[in-house]
Amino acid sequence: MPKLNENYQNLKESYLFSEIAHRVGAYTAAHPDKEVIRLGIGDVTLPLGSMAIRGLHSGVDAMADPGTFKGYGPEQGYLFLRNAISGYYARNGVCVDPEDIFISDGAKSDTGNISELFDADNIILIPDPVYPVYVDSNLMSGKTITYMSGNAENQFLPMPDRHIHADIIYLCSPNNPTGAVYNKSQLKEWVDYALENEAVILFDSAYEAFICDPGLPRSIYAVEGAKKCAVEFCSLSKTAGFTGTRCGYTVVPRELKFKCSDGRELSLHAMWNRRQSTKFNGTSYIIQKGAKAVFSPEGMAQCQENIRYYQENARLIADTLARKNIPFFGGIHSPYIWFECPDGMESWQFFDYLLGHAQIVGTPGAGFGQNGRCYFRLTAFGSHENTKKAMERFEALF
Amino acid sequence: MPKLNENYQNLKESYLFSEIAHRVGAYTAAHPDKEVIRLGIGDVTLPLGSMAIRGLHSGVDAMADPGTFKGYGPEQGYLFLRNAISGYYARNGVCVDPEDIFISDGAKSDTGNISELFDADNIILIPDPVYPVYVDSNLMSGKTITYMSGNAENQFLPMPDRHIHADIIYLCSPNNPTGAVYNKSQLKEWVDYALENEAVILFDSAYEAFICDPGLPRSIYAVEGAKKCAVEFCSLSKTAGFTGTRCGYTVVPRELKFKCSDGRELSLHAMWNRRQSTKFNGTSYIIQKGAKAVFSPEGMAQCQENIRYYQENARLIADTLARKNIPFFGGIHSPYIWFECPDGMESWQFFDYLLGHAQIVGTPGAGFGQNGRCYFRLTAFGSHENTKKAMERFEALF
Numbered sequence: 001m002p003k004l005n006e007n008y009q010n011l012k013e014s015y016l017f018s019e020i021a022h023r024v025g026a027y028t029a030a031h032p033d034k035e036v037i038r039l040g041i042g043d044v045t046l047p048l049g050s051m052a053i054r055g056l057h058s059g060v061d062a063m064a065d066p067g068t069f070k071g072y073g074p075e076q077g078y079l080f081l082r083n084a085i086s087g088y089y090a091r092n093g094v095c096v097d098p099e100d101i102f103i104s105d106g107a108k109s110d111t112g113n114i115s116e117l118f119d120a121d122n123i124i125l126i127p128d129p130v131y132p133v134y135v136d137s138n139l140m141s142g143k144t145i146t147y148m149s150g151n152a153e154n155q156f157l158p159m160p161d162r163h164i165h166a167d168i169i170y171l172c173s174p175n176n177p178t179g180a181v182y183n184k185s186q187l188k189e190w191v192d193y194a195l196e197n198e199a200v201i202l203f204d205s206a207y208e209a210f211i212c213d214p215g216l217p218r219s220i221y222a223v224e225g226a227k228k229c230a231v232e233f234c235s236l237s238k239t240a241g242f243t244g245t246r247c248g249y250t251v252v253p254r255e256l257k258f259k260c261s262d263g264r265e266l267s268l269h270a271m272w273n274r275r276q277s278t279k280f281n282g283t284s285y286i287i288q289k290g291a292k293a294v295f296s297p298e299g300m301a302q303c304q305e306n307i308r309y310y311q312e313n314a315r316l317i318a319d320t321l322a323r324k325n326i327p328f329f330g331g332i333h334s335p336y337i338w339f340e341c342p343d344g345m346e347s348w349q350f351f352d353y354l355l356g357h358a359q360i361v362g363t364p365g366a367g368f369g370q371n372g373r374c375y376f377r378l379t380a381f382g383s384h385e386n387t388k389k390a391m392e393r394f395e396a397l398f
Numbered sequence: 399m400p401k402l403n404e405n406y407q408n409l410k411e412s413y414l415f416s417e418i419a420h421r422v423g424a425y426t427a428a429h430p431d432k433e434v435i436r437l438g439i440g441d442v443t444l445p446l447g448s449m450a451i452r453g454l455h456s457g458v459d460a461m462a463d464p465g466t467f468k469g470y471g472p473e474q475g476y477l478f479l480r481n482a483i484s485g486y487y488a489r490n491g492v493c494v495d496p497e498d499i500f501i502s503d504g505a506k507s508d509t510g511n512i513s514e515l516f517d518a519d520n521i522i523l524i525p526d527p528v529y530p531v532y533v534d535s536n537l538m539s540g541k542t543i544t545y546m547s548g549n550a551e552n553q554f555l556p557m558p559d560r561h562i563h564a565d566i567i568y569l570c571s572p573n574n575p576t577g578a579v580y581n582k583s584q585l586k587e588w589v590d591y592a593l594e595n596e597a598v599i600l601f602d603s604a605y606e607a608f609i610c611d612p613g614l615p616r617s618i619y620a621v622e623g624a625k626k627c628a629v630e631f632c633s634l635s636k637t638a639g640f641t642g643t644r645c646g647y648t649v650v651p652r653e654l655k656f657k658c659s660d661g662r663e664l665s666l667h668a669m670w671n672r673r674q675s676t677k678f679n680g681t682s683y684i685i686q687k688g689a690k691a692v693f694s695p696e697g698m699a700q701c702q703e704n705i706r707y708y709q710e711n712a713r714l715i716a717d718t719l720a721r722k723n724i725p726f727f728g729g730i731h732s733p734y735i736w737f738e739c740p741d742g743m744e745s746w747q748f749f750d751y752l753l754g755h756a757q758i759v760g761t762p763g764a765g766f767g768q769n770g771r772c773y774f775r776l777t778a779f780g781s782h783e784n785t786k787k788a789m790e791r792f793e794a795l796f
Contacts, residue, residue, distance in 0.1 A: 003517035070642035112677030119401035198399035244468035279510030
């Protein structure tokens with residue numbers, strides 16, 4: 001009989017969004033006349049820009065013609081897209097070699113799969129609260145996690161603790177769910193710490209396109225030395241509305257090398273390349289053509305227009321909370337607004353309260369870790385009209 | 399410093415196709431006047447049919463409109479496609495519940511990732527020769543492999559050895575690279591063996607669409623009891639020419655349960671669902687729309703037309719080998735023709751000989767395992783014209 005990977009039994013049931021759906025369903029069944037506004041899920045709602053659409057159609061057309069048909073592509077992605085992403089980094093002031101970029105079907109796959117490259121015997125730091133994939137993918141392979149506390153005191157931006165010698169560090173900035181963003185000197189502290197400890201930083205920058213202050217780093221490679229200690233994950237999901245279209249990328253610099261037990265240096269780039277060549281067959285050519293179009297000047301302008309639309313919603317939510325003197329995080333360089341539940345409520349209690357009294361659906365902070373127990377997340381991905389209406393109800397309620 | 403997964407050092411360099419490219423490059427540089435014909439790579443060459451193209455375009459169009467735009471989809475795939483695949487199974491006489499089907503970006507990802515569900519302590523049977531992903535993905539996670547010998551004596555179809563108690567069994571039929579196909583009574587023997595040993599069969603049916611004898615099983619679920627012991631992987635790569643478009647599917651029946659160490663039964667379906675929900679974010683909506691169109695009556699007819707084109711090439715190669723009294727396998731229910739290298743040559747030696755004397759590029763059997771050392775693979779994915787020309791040269795040479 002196959003011995004199963006029993007580490008799976010250490011996973012908590014991933015019931016967050018199904019529980020939300022269940023509670024919303026029960027409420028609407030009992031109150032069919034009430035209009036519920038959903039500001040809960042971290043998913044984009046605006047359609048793709050015309051440049052991306054044109055790129056995707058051209059990819060489809062290529063598949064119809066014997067002269068342009070594409071079979072298996074490179075597992076690492078087509079160079080036309082790796083070059084376009086390298087150019088995007090350059091426009092943001094960061095130099096990334098196209099050869100170090102791996103195209104994938106999304107940052108979720110890559111942030112989950114990267115854990116395969118490491119042994120179970122490592123000290124792994126993961127912030128709490130945070131996007132649950134880092135925790136779950138490590139638990140699945142039997143690894144032990146050391147949580148770093150994110151809290152109001154440190155603005156939900158945990159910093160290195162020199163008393164702990166870490167091997168692997170997950171960072172997410174702008175953070176999901178808190179919207180908090182590391183500034184350059186904070187990131188430098190992390191890079192310095194990683195270099196001193198010979199640790200590796202796994203940096204998730206999926207929300208970088210929401211950063212509007214040019215002084216804030218959109219990539220960890222804005223910090224000197226980062227290529228010797230950091231892998232970066234990014235995605236077109238939030239940059240270009242690709243959540244359902246699926247395209248991400250991961251930078252694994254060739255400078256990133258670690259000694260193995262016999263003293264030889266191993267390249268993490270070579271290992272990731274081997275992983276992807278063995279268990280992945282490249283991202284669809286069609287999708288890569290769409291992604292390339294996103295990085296054209298006109299494509300970028302269209303993406304920025306959509307992001308500005310969401311940022312306007314975020315400002316609306318943030319302004320409402322500020323007027324009500326409810327302390328919050330995020331909402332400026334992020335589509336997420338994270339705040340302490342009023343009146344000492346716990347997050348699921350507040351979820352029910354907000355749904356029952358204002359017909360607003362948000363996300364209970366408890367779904368992102370222990371430290372989210374009394375926090376709540378609202379997102380900027382609704383329509384202007386609904387966000388405005390929701391905030392009017394919110395304002396009337398408190 | 400991160401402790402790396404040193405199992406990666408047990409992998410052989412995956413140099414097969416790069417070594418082929420290197421040798422072909424050197425030959426063409428030295429003989430610029432010679433016309434080289436490539437019958438080596440297992441990749442389709444005919445463009446997608448108009449139904450698939452129409453489906454893909456409609457998926458792209460949906461992304462442009464706020465009313466039809468799709469964000470995150472279900473990690474398991476859209477029900478419209480799972481239903482279409484269930485219908486495809488039904489037309490081939492097999493009942494598969496749409497709820498048991500998981501859509502992915504391809505069978506390579508799934509056959510590689512499935513290994514995560516199992517502990518390192520298992521007796522794992524893998525045929526030799528075979529598609530290298532099964533071996534490499536198991537070595538990567540520190541597992542030990544027991545090879546089953548495929549050879550001319552057993553027609554490259556290894557059968558159960560009642561003296562070995564296996565836990566996990568990989569089978570690939572029609573086989574890559576040998577083209578050999580299990581008949582129903584042979585598959586029944588495997589299913590019976592698995593049920594007796596409480597083992598799990600991981601069945602790769604990626605080439606099932608090439609089976610032209612309705613008496614041969616295109617799915618392991620054609621055998622009674624298989625849902626209690628088998629996972630099946632399939633793909634649109636060879637069925638519909640999706641090698642560059644990327645869509646596969648995996649069937650994990652809910653009946654498939656195994657006891658864990660504390661005596662409780664765990665569902666492999668639930669575990670795969672958890673794996674996919676954690677480390678995968680669903681296949682692109684656009685690609686799923688194209689895939690759905692493939693399974694329409696007109697879409698299927700177009701796929702069958704392309705497959706017939708390749709089958710005609712396979713017949714041409716098989717007939718040539720038969721006329722030359724070179725024993726071969728495959729070539730009927732498979733795009734692959736597998737034969738012993740003439741004159742006792744080893745496969746790389748024969749590669750050079752065939753390239754040098756007939757300007758034909760094939761694939762050395764050594765790339766697929768020890769037992770391929772003196773065998774050679776030709777594929778039916780070239781054009782009629784080139785295949786015909788190559789076979790004329792072959793005929794003149796031997």
